[in-house]
Amino acid sequence: MAAAPTSSAAARRPHALLVPFPCSGHINPTLHLARLLHSAGFVVTFVSTEHNHALMRARARGGGEGFRYEAIPGGLSPSARRAHDYGFGVLRAVRAHWPGHLRELIARLNSVADDSSSSSSSPPPPVTCVVASELMSFALDVAASLGVAAYVLWGTSACGLSCGLAVRELRRRAYVPLKDASYLTNGYLDTPIDWIAGMPTVRLGDVSSFVRTLDPTSFALRVEEDEANSCARAQGLILNTFDDLESDVLEALKDEFPRVYTIGPLAAAMHGRVVDRANGHGGAAAGLSLWEEDAACMTWLDAQPSGAVLYVSFGSLTVMSPDNIAELAWGLAESRRPFLWVVRPGLVAGGINALPDGFVSETKDRCFIAEWCAQEQVLRHRAVGAFLTHSGWNSSTESICSGVPMICWPGFADQYINSRYVCDEWGIGLRLDEELRREQVAAHVEELMGGGGGRGEEMRRSAAKWKAMAESATANGGSSYVSLDKLVEQLRLETE
Numbered sequence: 112m113a114a115a116p117t118s119s120a121a122a123r124r125p126h127a128l129l130v131p132f133p134c135s136g137h138i139n140p141t142l143h144l145a146r147l148l149h150s151a152g153f154v155v156t157f158v159s160t161e162h163n164h165a166l167m168r169a170r171a172r173g174g175g176e177g178f179r180y181e182a183i184p185g186g187l188s189p190s191a192r193r194a195h196d197y198g199f200g201v202l203r204a205v206r207a208h209w210p211g212h213l214r215e216l217i218a219r220l221n222s223v224a225d226d227s228s229s230s231s232s233s234p235p236p237p238v239t240c241v242v243a244s245e246l247m248s249f250a251l252d253v254a255a256s257l258g259v260a261a262y263v264l265w266g267t268s269a270c271g272l273s274c275g276l277a278v279r280e281l282r283r284r285a286y287v288p289l290k291d292a293s294y295l296t297n298g299y300l301d302t303p304i305d306w307i308a309g310m311p312t313v314r315l316g317d318v319s320s321f322v323r324t325l326d327p328t329s330f331a332l333r334v335e336e337d338e339a340n341s342c343a344r345a346q347g348l349i350l351n352t353f354d355d356l357e358s359d360v361l362e363a364l365k366d367e368f369p370r371v372y373t374i375g376p377l378a379a380a381m382h383g384r385v386v387d388r389a390n391g392h393g394g395a396a397a398g399l400s401l402w403e404e405d406a407a408c409m410t411w412l413d414a415q416p417s418g419a420v421l422y423v424s425f426g427s428l429t430v431m432s433p434d435n436i437a438e439l440a441w442g443l444a445e446s447r448r449p450f451l452w453v454v455r456p457g458l459v460a461g462g463i464n465a466l467p468d469g470f471v472s473e474t475k476d477r478c479f480i481a482e483w484c485a486q487e488q489v490l491r492h493r494a495v496g497a498f499l500t501h502s503g504w505n506s507s508t509e510s511i512c513s514g515v516p517m518i519c520w521p522g523f524a525d526q527y528i529n530s531r532y533v534c535d536e537w538g539i540g541l542r543l544d545e546e547l548r549r550e551q552v553a554a555h556v557e558e559l560m561g562g563g564g565g566r567g568e569e570m571r572r573s574a575a576k577w578k579a580m581a582e583s584a585t586a587n588g589g590s591s592y593v594s595l596d597k598l599v600e601q602l603r604l605e606t607e
């Protein structure tokens with residue numbers, strides 16, 4: 112139940128406190144939701160680590176977007192930020208440090224709001240709802256203990272959520288943990304799983320990367336299971352997908368959870384519903400860049416023919432081995448097509464210096480290497496014809512919103528099931544083997560981007576169809592548009 116409002120008009124204004132897991136893949140959908148709620152008249156407080164808070168303040172365009180920002184210490188040292196298992200390091204740190212900080216933050220905000228003698232000229236109204244991204248389920252418990260309504264923003268796929276919910280049953284049926292290391296390579300991961308509600312038959316190995324474990328107490332698998340099940344403790348489940356994209360899975364989830372709001376793809380839902388403060392018109396405002404965006408890549412794209420460029424990027428967390436980097440590099444070289452490759456700091460030990468000898472000089476006439484870019488803009492550029500991706504959910508939906516087919520190289524978490532849907536359910540992608548081989552990289556690029564009809568042309572047509580469906584879902588009267596209105600209405604009720 113919501114905290115009791117004070118009598119002032121300001122106190123009756125709904126106040127949403129948004130708590131994303133602090134990596135791009137979770138910050139970006141939360142940021143999109145923050146803009147949507149803010150434009151619907153909510154006071155929005157966006158919670159981030161001190162590290163990300165500093166980046167947000169430094170890079171906020173035109174003095175920010177009208178939200179309130181609050182920082183909580185991330186609890187991660189600079190060396191841990193560069194560690195190989197950075198994502199799990201962040202997760203352990205936020206779980207250990209954030210619950211107490213979050214409780215103090217909400218209590219502080221609400222005591223200022225409720226204190227009529229406060230000297231602050233315009234204190235925010237009390238927090239009326241907390242929206243926590245997946246991986247932040249402790250925020251649901253903190254909110255509940257303070258009597259504040261709590262919602263989950265599941266920023267990744269509905270099929271990924273269903274797989275997370277299936278982990279308990281996988282354990283019960285003794286599929287996981289694996290019996291011994293031979294199960295990793297003996298074909299066991301191809302075992303068909305045909306009983307997950309709303310899902311087609313999928314490979315065991317695609318249910319999650321985390322089934323690849325011999326450890327019955329695996330931290331990653333436990334987190335996946337717990338986070339999916341924690342949705343039952345929320346007053347509502349907000350999904351970054353749209354009804355037509357994952358219809359069967361969504362039907363099954365709606366049977367399980369009473370209040371489900373499918374408001375995605377959030378990257379597209381921005382259109383027409385939010386005034387972009389930077390340029391004054393409705394548009395797709397970007398996510399938070401945790402690294403400096405290389406603006407020169409847009410100029411480079413301007414000079415390329417339409418549909419000719421392969422965009423290559425693996426999101427904010429993937430770490431590649433030097434062998435995989437070399438196979439990918441030589442595969443791109445063999446493809447003989449122009450490409451824009453994001454080699455993020457931390458993607459591979461040594462960064463750009465880890466690219467194989469001779470690769471840059473051989474491809475320099477048709478390649479642009481950036482450390483980070485404005486991905487949503489890049490994918491919408493007319494020159495981009497295909498996306499070689501790790502199949503993170505944001506990358507997948509941003510590609511769908513841009514009508515760009517994909518070459519998928521999933522690495523962990525939901526990325527396997529996302530790529531299974533991209534390739535087999537939506538028909539807009541080709542999948543690479545786990546160990547990259549240059550011949551396969553080059554062959555997939557040729558198949559997807561080459562002329563002469565065939566599967567590539569079919570996938571480009573399907574990608575255009577899914578783009579149109581994403582647009583209709585988020586247009587006035589579309590399923591996601593209507594669902595967002597219902598969510599806003601429900602969140603407003605939490606003030607009463």
Ligand code: UDX
Binds near residue numbers: 134135136
């Ligand atoms: C994480 C998990 O790894 C992923 O499996 C899950 O689906 C979401 O959370 P991440 O690996 O960062 O996310 O991938 P993704 O979901 O694709 O998000 C990356 C975000 O960074 C996208 O919004 C993308 O637009 C942005 N990005 C990426 C940039 O803005 N610039 C870049 O150069 C690369």
